[in-house]
Amino acid sequence: MFKEQLRGLLPLYLVTDLSEYEGKSALHIVREALQGGVTMVQLREKKAQLRDTLQAGAAIRELCREHGVPFIVNDRVDVALLLDADGVHVGQDDLPAREARKLLGEGKIIGVSAGTMEEAEWAMEQGADYLGVGAVYATLTKGDAGAPIGTGLIAQIKERWPQVCMVGIGGIHPGNSKEVIAAGADGVAVVSAITRQADPKQAAQTLLRHMKETQ
Amino acid sequence: MFKEQLRGLLPLYLVTDLSEYEGKSALHIVREALQGGVTMVQLREKKAQLRDTLQAGAAIRELCREHGVPFIVNDRVDVALLLDADGVHVGQDDLPAREARKLLGEGKIIGVSAGTMEEAEWAMEQGADYLGVGAVYATLTKGDAGAPIGTGLIAQIKERWPQVCMVGIGGIHPGNSKEVIAAGADGVAVVSAITRQADPKQAAQTLLRHMKETQ
Numbered sequence: 001m002f003k004e005q006l007r008g009l010l011p012l013y014l015v016t017d018l019s020e021y022e023g024k025s026a027l028h029i030v031r032e033a034l035q036g037g038v039t040m041v042q043l044r045e046k047k048a049q050l051r052d053t054l055q056a057g058a059a060i061r062e063l064c065r066e067h068g069v070p071f072i073v074n075d076r077v078d079v080a081l082l083l084d085a086d087g088v089h090v091g092q093d094d095l096p097a098r099e100a101r102k103l104l105g106e107g108k109i110i111g112v113s114a115g116t117m118e119e120a121e122w123a124m125e126q127g128a129d130y131l132g133v134g135a136v137y138a139t140l141t142k143g144d145a146g147a148p149i150g151t152g153l154i155a156q157i158k159e160r161w162p163q164v165c166m167v168g169i170g171g172i173h174p175g176n177s178k179e180v181i182a183a184g185a186d187g188v189a190v191v192s193a194i195t196r197q198a199d200p201k202q203a204a205q206t207l208l209r210h211m212k213e214t215q
Numbered sequence: 216m217f218k219e220q221l222r223g224l225l226p227l228y229l230v231t232d233l234s235e236y237e238g239k240s241a242l243h244i245v246r247e248a249l250q251g252g253v254t255m256v257q258l259r260e261k262k263a264q265l266r267d268t269l270q271a272g273a274a275i276r277e278l279c280r281e282h283g284v285p286f287i288v289n290d291r292v293d294v295a296l297l298l299d300a301d302g303v304h305v306g307q308d309d310l311p312a313r314e315a316r317k318l319l320g321e322g323k324i325i326g327v328s329a330g331t332m333e334e335a336e337w338a339m340e341q342g343a344d345y346l347g348v349g350a351v352y353a354t355l356t357k358g359d360a361g362a363p364i365g366t367g368l369i370a371q372i373k374e375r376w377p378q379v380c381m382v383g384i385g386g387i388h389p390g391n392s393k394e395v396i397a398a399g400a401d402g403v404a405v406v407s408a409i410t411r412q413a414d415p416k417q418a419a420q421t422l423l424r425h426m427k428e429t430q
Binding site for chain 2 (some may be wrong): 049051054076077078079080082092093094095096099100102103125
């Protein structure tokens with residue numbers, strides 16, 4: 001995966017679990033989000049039985065392929081391999097990126113979460129393809145996300161590694177998405193700003209439009 | 216893995232996490248347990264950062280190899296692959312055995328937990344090499360183990376599949392280990408009966424002696 005090719009895939013990164021919302025399945029939500037222009041999709045499911053995750057994940061992967069959008073699996077490299085995903089996203093407690101790479105090979109995308117400069121350094125040393133930096137703003141989606149850190153770390157990381165690929169994550173919505181891009185991120189990763197909206201397609205379009213106004 | 220070869224590896228199956236006990240590291244405990252005659256070792260660590268699990272797991276794997284004892288990883292097939300483990304043990308919520316097999320290949324051991332006949336049937340259909348049946352007795356080690364089921368299911372499984380490889384797990388100690396073998400299990404899987412004893416080596420020897428008296 002070349003950096004500039006990956007950078008183009010990061011503007012609007014949807015992170016989703018498998019839960020329904022207002023009668024819509026996760027698959028339905030992802031379909032609408034893809035129609036709205038989402039550029040990358042991550043399945044982050046922590047509660048379901050893995051047999052169900054494999055089944056639902058395969059359907060989401062197919063949808064992503066139809067749209068030419070990378071499909072990423074959170075944490076579990078074994079699940080990523082079984083789903084023939086385009087990559088994994090790992091947190092600091094998960095498999096180190098270098099170990100994940102041994103199993104996935106060079107052609108796959110490996111993203112790493114970072115909430116401090118030390119974590120970013122470690123991720124870069126481990127060969128992360130992109131960083132997921134946050135939680136930028138307060139979020140209710142991820143209980144263990146920690147206190148919001150604002151956009152300062154994004155700016156610091158961009159200064160330290162100007163060529164880094166990076167998305168901000170945590171509490172991002174149309175109203176604050178510009179700040180994240182202005183600080184130096186290539187895109188925003190969102191959960192509820194798309195999955196918990198009445199119209200995920202429109203929510204994705206709105207986010208993309210707001211970010212474009214920055215440039 | 217041929218069934219009769221595997222059966223010989225099941226008599227005393229140690230399941231351990233990475234926690235210390237009375238100043239002894241998990242590695243130290245496993246070493247003493249191996250000296251006491253443990254025939255198989257499973258690393259079931261749910262809390263540690265995976266980078267630490269990989270490091271400690273590699274040391275335990277080496278110890279097991281020195282003793283010619285299989286080293287099994289709980290749940291995570293990716294970790295098993297990275298540690299070049301001899302197999303995985305999966306619960307009903309984990310990767311199905313058939314999926315794990317795709318990643319691990321035919322030469323590795325795949326065990327599956329079963330607490331009901333339905334779960335045992337599913338595990339057998341999925342190509343499990345052995346079943347871990349329980350919780351046989353009340354246990355404090357595994358919070359989600361469910362109510363104890365006694366040895367009845369072991370006997371039923373043995374009747375249904377006479378050639379099955381099977382260990383009982385959950386609350387087993389020298390005093391009740393014979394019942395588990397008498398019901399039809401090839402061995403017992405224990406956690407605290409070895410890892411939480413002052414002398415793990417002696418604890419293992421005592422368990423083996425008690426079980427021999429059954430035969």
